[in-house]
Amino acid sequence: MEDTLIRRAILLLGMFLALEAIGHGKEAFALAPADPVDGKVVYNHYCVACHGPQGNGQGLAAPAMFPHPANFTDPNLWKGRSDAFFINVITNGRKRVMPPWWDVITAQEIQDVYAYVKTTFKPK
Structure with a gap:
């Protein structure tokens, strides 16, 4: 259960950072x-x-x-x-x-x- 919550938190953090980068005109790719x-x-x-x-x-x-x-x-x-x-x-x-x-x-x-x-x- 705790392992699943940690994975979800990491996934959500990654998605947030990618969206934040795109939202600020930065590319999320090479x-x-x-x-x-x-x-x-x-x-x-x-x-x-x-x-x-x-x-x-x-x-x-x-x-x-x-x-x-x-x-x-x-x-x-x-x-x-x-x-x-x-x-x-x-x-x-x-x-x-x-x-x-x-x-x-x-x-x-x-x-x-x-x-x-x-x-x-x-x-x-």
Whole structure:
């Protein structure tokens, strides 16, 4: 009897944690490899207004923003910053500079949009 209650409690806890993760926009499963093609779609929908079509931080909304959006074509932006840094900024935002996106786009879309930004705008 006690063994059955423990099993049920563990099962319910697992279900709760999975639903909680999904409810917060987090994936409860492994992500596919990042796809810059899919990331371009996400970028053009959510990011282009601030960061611009050339990724230079000169989107239509940029003049009204301070601080200005990141310029992905600037080599200094990338110096000393890891992929994890950029994924974290997209996911959780950065102070007053950028809003968090974890509750707007999926974890897969975050990976995809970062792949697009990195492969398209990062100086070689």
